[in-house]
Amino acid sequence: MDDCDVAIVGGGLAGLIAGCETAGAGLKTVLFESAAELGGRARTRRQDGFHFNQGPHAVYAAGALRRALDDFGVACPGAPAPIAGGQLLWGETLHPLPGGAASLLTATPLGLRDRLELATTLGKLSQGKIAGEGRSLSEVTRAFRPRVRRVIETLARLSTYANAPDTLDAQAALDQIRLAFANVLYLDGGWETLIAGLARTARGRGAEIAAGLAVTALAPHETGWRVTLADGRALSARAVILAADPATCASLAPDVPDIAAAAGRVAPVRAVCLDLALSALPAPRNGFALGVDEPLYLSVHSKTARLAPDGGALIHLAWYLAPAEAPTKAHLERPSGSPTSCSPAGEAWKSRDSSCSASPWPTTTRGPDGPARLSRPLRPRRSTSPATGWERRACCRTPRRPAHVSPPARLSRA
Numbered sequence: 001m002d003d004c005d006v007a008i009v010g011g012g013l014a015g016l017i018a019g020c021e022t023a024g025a026g027l028k029t030v031l032f033e034s035a036a037e038l039g040g041r042a043r044t045r046r047q048d049g050f051h052f053n054q055g056p057h058a059v060y061a062a063g064a065l066r067r068a069l070d071d072f073g074v075a076c077p078g079a080p081a082p083i084a085g086g087q088l089l090w091g092e093t094l095h096p097l098p099g100g101a102a103s104l105l106t107a108t109p110l111g112l113r114d115r116l117e118l119a120t121t122l123g124k125l126s127q128g129k130i131a132g133e134g135r136s137l138s139e140v141t142r143a144f145r146p147r148v149r150r151v152i153e154t155l156a157r158l159s160t161y162a163n164a165p166d167t168l169d170a171q172a173a174l175d176q177i178r179l180a181f182a183n184v185l186y187l188d189g190g191w192e193t194l195i196a197g198l199a200r201t202a203r204g205r206g207a208e209i210a211a212g213l214a215v216t217a218l219a220p221h222e223t224g225w226r227v228t229l230a231d232g233r234a235l236s237a238r239a240v241i242l243a244a245d246p247a248t249c250a251s252l253a254p255d256v257p258d259i260a261a262a263a264g265r266v267a268p269v270r271a272v273c274l275d276l277a278l279s280a281l282p283a284p285r286n287g288f289a290l291g292v293d294e295p296l297y298l299s300v301h302s303k304t305a306r307l308a309p310d311g312g313a314l315i316h317l318a319w320y321l322a323p324a325e326a327p328t329k330a331h332l333e334r335p336s337g338s339p340t341s342c343s344p345a346g347e348a349w350k351s352r353d354s355s356c357s358a359s360p361w362p363t364t365t366r367g368p369d370g371p372a373r374l375s376r377p378l379r380p381r382r383s384t385s386p387a388t389g390w391e392r393r394a395c396c397r398t399p400r401r402p403a404h405v406s407p408p409a410r411l412s413r414a
Helices: 013-024 064-072 101-105 112-126 137-141 146-160 170-180 192-204 246-252 257-265 329-333 344-349
Strands: 004-009 029-033 044-047 050-053 078-080 087-090 093-096 184-187 208-211 215-221 224-229 234-242 271-278 288-291 296-300 313-320 356-358 364-367 370-373 409-412
Touching (some): 004 013, 013 064, 064 192, 112 170, 146 170, 215 246
Parallel strands (some): 004 029, 004 234
Antiparallel strands (some): 087 093, 271 356
């Protein structure tokens, strides 16, 4: 393999976007992805007409990703999330999700003072009039009434994936909530549509993409960087862009202290996710729900996006993990979060006679005792009993995303 101007480590969204940029600027670019398929956490698995993403994914309609896709001419087919008619789970009771000024005035279980403060707070937030710079989210929300505080922190959890109000930067969280007000898109065909479009664009601009070929080491070199590959080959690059997780980046260049320091400053954002494919949706009116007292997320992505065959439904459930919380299958069996629960939430979502399967993604999660393989696909099964209509083997995955997303690290030498 020939030397290049830019070597990119990682073939997910960040790596492919970087490849489009550098190749488009006329730089000789080579992108390396250790997996056989591009996409990273944006990969999609197809099975029986269903499109499984790795947990719930959405594109912010007014976000930086959407702008980058538009700049590259990459289509973003999809539709807004089914927020209208959504619900909030307070304890064991479902309440309507406020969707505007009128619904705020009648929102339960909020009292009159709660409703007025929430309306005022959301108005200020949408205009960027709540200052949060240099403070944690909990420091800002502590000034609100208790139930208003919980609503704001629920919205922050939804828009950032982070269940860490005591450490999450308040300004980053408030900015992300405001971005969510412009709505998000669920994508037809899953996120593989974005990966395929970005890969075509990168190649069309001259980038070379080497999938299934891992970078094993990076070292400073007189002309830039020496890039060592898993097959024993090596090449020189004037610059390197790292678009991988922090631990991988630090392991590739142990002699570069800035990378190790940067990796040590970020904290993983994690969620336990279960993707359910149903032959039919038992309660078609229910499309979206959020837990307030518990960090729970439920959404029927196939309600607006083409992710399931005709008549079928694809449901995403997630439990947002706290910073020190280890992922276990028990998170998927919490009474209020289980689709087979007899609680009001479970009753609204469960199926009495539906074939069911789950995302087949093999996922390794890490707890305090090291890696634990928890994922096993659900197998289709029929039953008229709500308690046995689902096989309870679940897929547990932990997206590791920094709460305050930064551009991929770029290594260069003067």
